[in-house]
Amino acid sequence: MLEVNHLKVELDHHVILQNINFSVAAGEWLMICGPNGSGKTSLIKALSGQNSYTGNIFIDGKNHRFLKPDQRATIFGVLEQHPGSNFDFTVQELVRMGRYPHLKGWLKKWTAADQTSLEQVLYETYLWDKRDQSIQNLSGGERQRVYLAQLFLQDPKILILDEPSNHLDLNYEQDLFQRLREWLKESDRSIITVMHDLSLAKQYGNQALLLKEGQQIAFGEVTSCLSAENLYASYQMDVSRYLRDKYQQW
Secondary structure, eight states: EEEEEEEEETTEEEEEEEEEEEEEEETTTTEESSSSSSSSSHHHHHHHSOOOOOEEEEEETGGGGGGHHHHHHHEEEEEEOOOOOOSBHHHHHHHHGGGGGGGTTTTBBOOHHHHHHHHHHHTTTGGGGTOOOOOOGGGGHHHHHHHHHHHHHHHOOOEEESSSSTTTTTHHHHHHHHHHHHHTSSSSSEEEOOOHHHHHHHOSSSSSEETTTEEEEEEHHHHHTTTTHHHHHHHHSSSHHHHHHHTTTO
16 A cells, blocks of 8 residues: 655755665554654655655555645544644534545535434534534643544544544543544555654554654554564663563553
């Protein structure tokens, strides 16, 4: 589905990422891991078209550079780390925007089927009772759920998520990852997620890409990629031992 070859990102003549190579097939959940400053967010911005790059990105064999904006919107759904809006939208108004790439005709007419999809997503993300509230009056965790609901309504082929569980209570975090796992079961879908929580990365991902200072340390099946040796190369510490000590009290 997605193939990245020799990707390089430069910002202000400073190399952020270099020689990044990986692929994501339909049904795969890729976890992008690494310490702060390793280039994780810059990578997903390149994938979503926000950062320029050299090298090649292919989606189903088509060159990423030549995708039109409406094509890109049906392929990629992106949740940034700190989404926000200065406008006083209600919850359902903001979620509804996710449906725009699928609306038909020159006037992009909203149909009964679109309304049904909207209501279903609001119920499934526990936002139905807040649908008429302004997003300016929501907590950080509630806003995060609104933007996630917008993505589910957009229903792209590839979800790109930058720390999606930020600000979420544990019950919503668990529900989110289980819902993402169910979403992935539909045909021709993939997920790419930037994750600091390595335990969640191993629990839900089946592929991983490990970075350090803009360089690729490892890519492959999640357990082998996030091996003790590779994690030490990336984080310069015994991550496996640290996590075992951290969670042994439970």
